[in-house]
Amino acid sequence: MIQSKTGRNTLNFVLFQAGWLLCVLYPGHAAAAVAVVILALHMLWVSTRRRSEFLFIAIGIVLGSLLDSLWLQAGILALEGAETPPFAPIWLIAIWGLFMTTLCHSLSWVAQRAWLPYVLAPPAGSFAYWSASKLGAVTLPDQTISLLAIAAGWLVLFPLLLLIRKHLTLRLAS
Template sequence: MIQSDTARNVINFVLFQVGWFACVLYPGLGAVGLVVLIVAFHLAFISQARMAELQFIGAGVVIGGLLDGLWFNVGVMDNGVEGFQLTPIWILGLWAAFSTTLSHSLSWISAKPWLPFVCAPVAGPFAYWSASKMGAVELPDLTLSLAALAVGWLVVFPLLLFIRKTLYPELVQ
């Protein structure tokens, strides 16, 4: 296990970025395989509470996957699939990689109770907009899509932090 908090946070940030770009640029099973390796490395060398963090990552994948599945099925996002669709596996990979950051490189966002409510509705939609510019997804009605994503992130991001704090207090630094 890596002992330095700074080193763990920097490595966590870099690994998340690698996972994000892999999933967005090459959406599919290969990118998800890379994310599985990233999460395994994270649990082996960065996490200080492996089982709790694995459970939290699972919660993040389920909650994020449900939200993004909703967005695909109501037309906020589009990936060219007709009819009802499940959240694409590469987006679940993104949620897994993102969930690793909440106890490490993004843990600072919990320092002030209001900060997640300010950052989430901006940073979350920005990530989706960036992914759309790279061709991973489409935002059919840009204004409506970004507004819906902002509201979703305004709910989901603080919810994930609340879950981490209440169910997995050993993950709070």
């Protein structure tokens, strides 16, 4: 494990960005497999509370994948050149796993102010999906409605994830 908090946060940020870009540019099973390797490296080199962080990542994957699946079924989000799957594809699920690591490390500062997640999450979440659409990984069938729905989802899910993280950290640390 990297001893420096700054070093851990920097590596976490770089690993997430690399994994996100890989999954978006090459959506599929191979990218998801690389994301799993990135998650393993994160757990070895970055994580300081492996048990609680692993559980947090698992919960976030489930919640995020359910949200993506809802958006796919509702027509808020679509996959380029593919029929609507019943559940989020594996590469989107992998991105959720990678993203969850940032909430424990490089994005943990967002939880320091109670209002900050509500202000930052809606535009940031929407921007991530908009960026993925510009790179061809997903489509936003009605861009305005899609981005507003995604922002609303992130307005609810992001603070909930931070609350879950806080609960897990406190519960499993004692």
